[in-house]
Amino acid sequence: MVAIRKTFINSLFFIIFILAPWIASEARAETVAAQPPIDARAYILMNADTGQILAAKNAYQPYAIASLTKLMTLYLLFQDISNGHLQLHEQYTPSPAALRTGGSSMFLRAGLPFTLSQLILGMTVPSGNDAAVEAAVLVSGNVPSFVQQMNATAKQLGMLSTTYYNPDGLPHPNNYSSAYDQAILTRNIMQRFPDFMPYFNHENFTYAGITSPNPNLLVGRVPFVTGMKSGYTDAAGHCLVVTGTQGNVHLIAVVLGVPSFHNESRGFWKTSWESLKLLDWGFARTLWLPQLEPTAAEQ
Numbered sequence: 001m002v003a004i005r006k007t008f009i010n011s012l013f014f015i016i017f018i019l020a021p022w023i024a025s026e027a028r029a030e031t032v033a034a035q036p037p038i039d040a041r042a043y044i045l046m047n048a049d050t051g052q053i054l055a056a057k058n059a060y061q062p063y064a065i066a067s068l069t070k071l072m073t074l075y076l077l078f079q080d081i082s083n084g085h086l087q088l089h090e091q092y093t094p095s096p097a098a099l100r101t102g103g104s105s106m107f108l109r110a111g112l113p114f115t116l117s118q119l120i121l122g123m124t125v126p127s128g129n130d131a132a133v134e135a136a137v138l139v140s141g142n143v144p145s146f147v148q149q150m151n152a153t154a155k156q157l158g159m160l161s162t163t164y165y166n167p168d169g170l171p172h173p174n175n176y177s178s179a180y181d182q183a184i185l186t187r188n189i190m191q192r193f194p195d196f197m198p199y200f201n202h203e204n205f206t207y208a209g210i211t212s213p214n215p216n217l218l219v220g221r222v223p224f225v226t227g228m229k230s231g232y233t234d235a236a237g238h239c240l241v242v243t244g245t246q247g248n249v250h251l252i253a254v255v256l257g258v259p260s261f262h263n264e265s266r267g268f269w270k271t272s273w274e275s276l277k278l279l280d281w282g283f284a285r286t287l288w289l290p291q292l293e294p295t296a297a298e299q
Contacts, residue, residue, distance in 0.1 A: 036281040038274050041237065041257025044179040045282045048187050048243065048250035053180075054282050062161040062176040063256050066231030067104070067127040068239050069169030069177075071185050072150050074123055077135045078193040081116060086138060088116045097143060098134035103170055106131045107208040118207055120196070125205035126212035127230060132168035143167060159184055171233050179254040186228060186241050186252050200227025200243070217272035218242055225279070228252075230268060238271040244279045249286050253278040 035055050036045075042058035053059070080086045092115070094108040106122025108114065108130045114122075116138075122131035136146035143166065150164040159181035165174040190197060203220035204213050214220075215230040224244045231239040237257040244251050255278065258271040 036278055038278055040255045042179045043255045044183050045278050046183040046252045048190050048252050059180040060178050062178050064236035065177045066233040066236035066239055067169040068182055068231040070123045070132050071229050073132045073135050073167040075189055076139050078196050080139050095137045097137055098130045101130045101133045103129040107210050109208050120199045121205045124200050125202050125214045129168035136167040171235050179256050182241055182254045183252045215268040238267040240271045240275045242275040246283050251282045
């Protein structure tokens with residue numbers, strides 16, 4: 001079954017690349033205000049270099065964002081490493097708070113050391129809640145202090161529709177954000193911490209003898225995709241932030257609330273597909289149809 005799914009998705013990606021020139025020629029007949037048909041509660045497509053919004057739907061409305069919360073946790077961890085407060089390759093042992101954390105996991109074990117490089121991959125690939133709590137303890141000493149720092153940083157970055165309640169994204173009414181705010185945060189990570197971007201582009205991660213796959217199914221399959229982060233809860237639906245580069249153009253696609261399925265992995269396939277359509281539409285507008293001036297339609 002895994003081999004069939006992999007063959008199917010690779011075939012779909014191949015079809016997109018083959019049909020791309022034809023799609024571009026057909027797009028010339030579209031009106032400038034046309035929006036890509038993305039099946040999601042909200043989405044945004046942003047030029048990472050200029051901040052220009054190329055397409056949007058409900059982009060400023062706050063919604064549950066599940067593990068996209070970890071992008072802020074990673075931002076603050078990157079900041080501490082860059083400031084020299086924490087060392088990327090130094091070994092640490094898990095805190096009791098991290099070991100008590102449930103949900104998705106990088107499989108931290110009591111007494112089993114890890115490096116911050118492993119901790120970052122534990123958040124970006126399997127979306128480990130234990131890794132996120134451990135990062136909070138290392139940066140701020142405890143989770144409540146870290147959450148205060150998360151919210152203060154969100155305000156500094158202009159994320160006006162965002163409130164954080166925890167570092168991992170486990171469901172809570174006071175943990176929400178907007179597609180626009182997540183694009184702003186992602187753009188700041190790309191610009192301020194470019195050396196850490198390769199961590200978002202791993203297909204899998206192995207720790208404690210357990211190998212976990214990346215729910216962002218575009219990573220490793222689509223050459224122009226460079227990351228970034230997935231998320232899922234019943235309240236949030238399937239969410240994905242994807243970054244892509246073609247030529248000198250860098251795009252950020254944020255998709256929130258893709259309709260969920262009882263089969264969680266099936267939902268990530270659809271979310272990855274919707275995100276790919278959004279990126280492909282954006283590159284068509286910025287690279288193949290430069291004479292068109294893209295606009296954002298906020299619905």
